Amino acid sequence: MTDLAVLSKQSGSGAASSDPEQGLLQVSGLTVTYGDGESAAVKAASFDVRRGERVAVVGESGSGKTTMALAVAGLLTAGSAQITTEEIVFAGKQLKRERPRKVPFRTPGLSMVFQDAMTSLDPVASIGSQFRSVLRGVRKISRREAGERAAEWLARVGMADTGRVMNLRPYELSGGMRQRVMVALAMCGRPQLLIADEPTSALDASVSRDVMDLMVEMTDQEGASLLIVTHDIELCRQYADRMIVMYRGEIVDICHTERIEQEATHPYTRALLACVPTLNSVGLDRLPTLEQFVRDPSSGSAAA
Numbered sequence: 001m002t003d004l005a006v007l008s009k010q011s012g013s014g015a016a017s018s019d020p021e022q023g024l025l026q027v028s029g030l031t032v033t034y035g036d037g038e039s040a041a042v043k044a045a046s047f048d049v050r051r052g053e054r055v056a057v058v059g060e061s062g063s064g065k066t067t068m069a070l071a072v073a074g075l076l077t078a079g080s081a082q083i084t085t086e087e088i089v090f091a092g093k094q095l096k097r098e099r100p101r102k103v104p105f106r107t108p109g110l111s112m113v114f115q116d117a118m119t120s121l122d123p124v125a126s127i128g129s130q131f132r133s134v135l136r137g138v139r140k141i142s143r144r145e146a147g148e149r150a151a152e153w154l155a156r157v158g159m160a161d162t163g164r165v166m167n168l169r170p171y172e173l174s175g176g177m178r179q180r181v182m183v184a185l186a187m188c189g190r191p192q193l194l195i196a197d198e199p200t201s202a203l204d205a206s207v208s209r210d211v212m213d214l215m216v217e218m219t220d221q222e223g224a225s226l227l228i229v230t231h232d233i234e235l236c237r238q239y240a241d242r243m244i245v246m247y248r249g250e251i252v253d254i255c256h257t258e259r260i261e262q263e264a265t266h267p268y269t270r271a272l273l274a275c276v277p278t279l280n281s282v283g284l285d286r287l288p289t290l291e292q293f294v295r296d297p298s299s300g301s302a303a304a
């Protein structure tokens with residue numbers, strides 16, 4: 001069986017931004033190892049996110065996408081992982097991630113949403129009280145003002161009857177509604193960067209697009225950047241300006257989404273693109289797998 005790991009790594013042509021004025025997040029040489037693991041989950045990762053930009057991190061399961069996002073967000077706690085970096089700069093400030101603490105870092109200007117709202121929201125607290133705690137953690141405001149702000153945010157994410165929703169617990173909402181609440185909770189602190197880890201993979205296709213559209217709309221309105229972690233390369237193409245491709249803990253390509261066909265240099269990225277069904281796949285009995293494609297790139301073409 002072809003081992004994709006032995007394939008040469010080539011640098012992506014969608015290079016990191018060189019204009020510091022536009023840069024929001026700059027990550028250099030981030031390495032994360034769990035426990036006394038022999039192999040790092042993330043290996044010397046370097047990338048940047050510009051202000052107002054949408055960047056997707058894509059790669060197969062276990063490639064290190066979540067680990068990279070959690071390390072940047074400061075959510076890997078002491079004892080769980082060892083982190084080394086050359087530098088992480090966010091909004092002009094150095095983030096110290098090398099010495100994780102027992103409790104996660106709170107990074108002003110950075111919010112995160114996760115795949116499963118049910119495990120991220122507090123199951124026993126009402127939606128209103130979860131908003132109040134976030135809003136009053138960010139800015140000293142009265143309970144009443146926090147309640148008003150919360151209702152505004154719920155309305156902004158398309159929730160009707162916000163007064164009633166404020167009194168509900170997460171289990172009383174549908175999956176799509178819970179994701180909307182998560183997006184509103186993440187955005188109500190007015191972040192400059194929203195990191196979304198597989199935000200829609202637990203939802204059906206149409207609700208998933210609605211939630212993506214909502215995140216794009218909210219971040220656009222706030223002038224915030226979006227870093228989306230996903231398995232879905234089509235979702236990347238549709239929503240992201242640039243795509244970071246991870247394979248076995250390494251960033252193997254960084255490409256502009258609209259020029260991905262030209263800019264993708266690594267065989268894994270090319271294989272990933274070839275394995276997405278298109279109208280040209282109609283003549284194929286079966287779509288090629290990544291391994292098949294790497295062995296024989298012509299396996300992605302329909303027979304004449």
Ligand SMILES: Nc1ncnc2c1ncn2[C@@H]1O[C@H](COP(=O)(O)OP(=O)(O)OP(=O)(O)O)[C@@H](O)[C@H]1O
Nearest residue numbers: 034035041059060061062063064065066067068080
């Ligand atoms: N808390 C942990 N302790 C030990 N190893 C971990 C931990 N979390 C992740 N790993 C390992 O680190 C590697 C990267 O995992 P990670 O969850 O970052 O991948 P991923 O790309 O997000 O995968 P998925 O697409 O399945 O979410 C995997 O080998 C995983 O088993």
Ligand SMILES: [Mg+2]
Nearest residue numbers: 065066067197
């Ligand atoms: Mg993950």
